[in-house]
Amino acid sequence: MRIRRAYRTELDPNQVQRERFRQHAGVARWSYNWALAKKKSALDQGSAVPSSYTLQRELNQLKKSTHAWLYDTSKAVPQTALDDLDVAFRSFFRGRGQGRRVGFPHFKSRKRSADAFRVTGVIRVFGRHVQLPRLGKIRLKESEYLPMQGVHITAATVSERAGRWYVSLEVQQEIVVPINNGAAVGIDVGINRLATLSDGSVVPNLRPLERTQRRLASAQKALMRRRPGSQNRAKAQKRVARLHARASNLRRDQLHKLTTQVTKTKSLLVIEDLVPALMVRNRHLARALSDAAFGELRRQLEYKAHWYGSRILVADKFYPSTRMCSKCGALNDVPLSTRVFTCACGLTMDRDLNAALNLLAVAASSADTLNACGENVSPFAEWRSSEKQEPKLPRVALEDGRSSTGKTPLSAQVPLR
Numbered sequence: 001m002r003i004r005r006a007y008r009t010e011l012d013p014n015q016v017q018r019e020r021f022r023q024h025a026g027v028a029r030w031s032y033n034w035a036l037a038k039k040k041s042a043l044d045q046g047s048a049v050p051s052s053y054t055l056q057r058e059l060n061q062l063k064k065s066t067h068a069w070l071y072d073t074s075k076a077v078p079q080t081a082l083d084d085l086d087v088a089f090r091s092f093f094r095g096r097g098q099g100r101r102v103g104f105p106h107f108k109s110r111k112r113s114a115d116a117f118r119v120t121g122v123i124r125v126f127g128r129h130v131q132l133p134r135l136g137k138i139r140l141k142e143s144e145y146l147p148m149q150g151v152h153i154t155a156a157t158v159s160e161r162a163g164r165w166y167v168s169l170e171v172q173q174e175i176v177v178p179i180n181n182g183a184a185v186g187i188d189v190g191i192n193r194l195a196t197l198s199d200g201s202v203v204p205n206l207r208p209l210e211r212t213q214r215r216l217a218s219a220q221k222a223l224m225r226r227r228p229g230s231q232n233r234a235k236a237q238k239r240v241a242r243l244h245a246r247a248s249n250l251r252r253d254q255l256h257k258l259t260t261q262v263t264k265t266k267s268l269l270v271i272e273d274l275v276p277a278l279m280v281r282n283r284h285l286a287r288a289l290s291d292a293a294f295g296e297l298r299r300q301l302e303y304k305a306h307w308y309g310s311r312i313l314v315a316d317k318f319y320p321s322t323r324m325c326s327k328c329g330a331l332n333d334v335p336l337s338t339r340v341f342t343c344a345c346g347l348t349m350d351r352d353l354n355a356a357l358n359l360l361a362v363a364a365s366s367a368d369t370l371n372a373c374g375e376n377v378s379p380f381a382e383w384r385s386s387e388k389q390e391p392k393l394p395r396v397a398l399e400d401g402r403s404s405t406g407k408t409p410l411s412a413q414v415p416l417r
């Protein structure tokens with residue numbers, strides 16, 4: 001099977017290369033903003049929105065006359081920036097069509113947007129270096145991670161985070177998907193530990209990550225106390241950004257270990273839907289962090305499941321995996337502070353393990369409703385009605401067969417029986 005994947009690793013650029021990176025990122029940002037202004041004004045005038053292809057030709061004309069400085073960077077930089085903007089526009093319009101909330105593409109500012117650019121063309125990997133068009137050989141912090149052969153490299157994205165530079169190579173590669181005979185497993189993702197599996201194994205949060213998260217929390221508090229615009233605030237901001245980057249790197253590494261292990265050894269993985277279960281459970285401090293972790297976990301599971309012949313089942317978002325007793329099915333409200341789930345039927349169990357077992361039960365109950373990919377099946381639709389936060393209004397049938405929750409004028413309703 002031919003797959004597309006990315007390899008990301010840290011670069012070790014010298015001072016000159018850092019300057020060149022910033023220059024490339026500046027060109028990417030400028031091109032993006034220039035094209036966005038063009039598209040916006042077309043929208044305002046009610047005319048057709050120019051595509052990246054049209055704008056690319058216009059940009060080439062500018063390059064020959066007033067904007068000769070664009071020659072200083074790889075020609076792929078404005079090109080890919082314009083393509084990215086097209087993608088942003090498409091997802092905005094598609095999202096609006098589907099009623100989702102996708103923001104309108106906004107202008108990138110030097111302060112608020114991270115430095116990043118993407119290049120295509122001849123990209124090569126050597127033991128300790130990566131070679132990029134117009135930028136030459138750049139030293140890698142870690143050798144032997146990027147693939148040197150057996151892959152076709154299509155693009156490279158260079159980006160900065162908290163003073164460090166990273167490269168992400170997009171590659172196409174041929175893989176053999178193994179036959180996966182592993183068992184099914186329910187995975188509960190938590191705050192106190194990273195994950196609890198229905199087979200009883202637990203994956204704790206790593207100490208360095210916990211320590212970094214604690215330091216991040218206090219750095220954020222310190223930032224709040226600094227006067228806006230002051231030197232000290234800028235310093236505090238840098239510290240927060242650095243800790244944030246470190247925490248997310250640590251978390252990503254940790255998640256990679258977990259997701260590789262479970263997709264390799266289990267044939268079916270049942271996870272909960274992100275909303276609203278986690279939101280409710282994580283009302284306090286770690287919420288943003290674990291929400292992000294959950295999104296990353298799911299992303300990694302989805303692509304690795306393809307590589308290792310495993311399947312993913314996402315439980316319906318109203319499925320009460322944390323509240324339900326895994327033995328008798330009764331619903332109990334267990335306060336967040338309690339780590340142990342207890343039920344009138346006599347069950348006493350770690351609450352996360354109970355949740356993982358409930359997720360595993362989804363696999364058993366939906367074995368025959370799985371679709372071909374095994375994804376996004378919602379076998380527990382009956383939970384929806386009891387979980388909705390709407391006031392309980394009598395449901396009345398309208399003459400045309402639609403139903404209403406009582407918001408329609410009485411004249412439009414037929415009498416209740």
Ligand SMILES: [Zn+2]
Pocket residue numbers: 325326327328329330343344345346347
């Ligand atoms: Zn019970």
